[in-house]
Amino acid sequence: MAPAGDEREEETSVMIPTRVTIHCSASKNGQAWPAVEIRKFHMAAPPQGRGFKDIGYHLVIQPDGQVERGRGLNAQGAHVMDAAGDIFDVQNTKDNEGNIGICLVGDTLFTREQFDALRSQLESLRMTYSINSWEIRCHNQFRSAIAQGKTCPNMEIGRILAWYIGHHEKAIEQYLLRRAA
Numbered sequence: 718m719a720p721a722g723d724e725r726e727e728e729t730s731v732m733i734p735t736r737v738t739i740h741c742s743a744s745k746n747g748q749a750w751p752a753v754e755i756r757k758f759h760m761a762a763p764p765q766g767r768g769f770k771d772i773g774y775h776l777v778i779q780p781d782g783q784v785e786r787g788r789g790l791n792a793q794g795a796h797v798m799d800a801a802g803d804i805f806d807v808q809n810t811k812d813n814e815g816n817i818g819i820c821l822v823g824d825t826l827f828t829r830e831q832f833d834a835l836r837s838q839l840e841s842l843r844m845t846y847s848i849n850s851w852e853i854r855c856h857n858q859f860r861s862a863i864a865q866g867k868t869c870p871n872m873e874i875g876r877i878l879a880w881y882i883g884h885h886e887k888a889i890e891q892y893l894l895r896r897a898a
């Protein structure tokens with residue numbers, strides 16, 4: 718047991734997930750980017766990396782549909798920047814509180830397997846933590862993202878929800894990566 722006041726105590730603070738934010742990795746469409754590599758990038762010192770203490774996202778969904786665990790679901794993530802745009806404070810911003818970050822690997826187009834995996838992850842998270850459907854957002858809805866000119870994940874939340882809640886498959890058609898036959 719660590720003694721009281723041990724500096725590691727801070728690491729044990731528990732986040733209760735209350736919402737979900739969808740991101741993209743802004744990397745080549747259809748090309749895998751393993752979570753271990755994203756973690757290296759996020760932990761590397763700026764300007765090459767981000768200087769985070771761990772990967773910023775909680776879940777990473779690869780083009781083949783594989784879901785990789787990032788930061789623990791009960792640890793605050795680092796995936797929405799604060800309004801001042803200070804990247805070093807990103808882990809302390811209110812916008813990361815209770816906020817599960819899901820990263821779809823790719824830029825503007827995502828595979829059917831990724832959408833299927835996204836759906837099952839959303840179902841599981843919402844069931845486990847009683848998250849309402851209106852607590853699902855895209856990164857581009859945050860004020861800080863708008864201020865930064867960020868369009869991540871290059872999808873509209875209205876289309877995502879029409880697909881996810883309304884099962885309108887056509888709503889996401891324009892985001893689907895079609896593989897050559």
Ligand SMILES: [Zn+2]
Nearest residue numbers: 740741856869
């Ligand atoms: Zn993002």
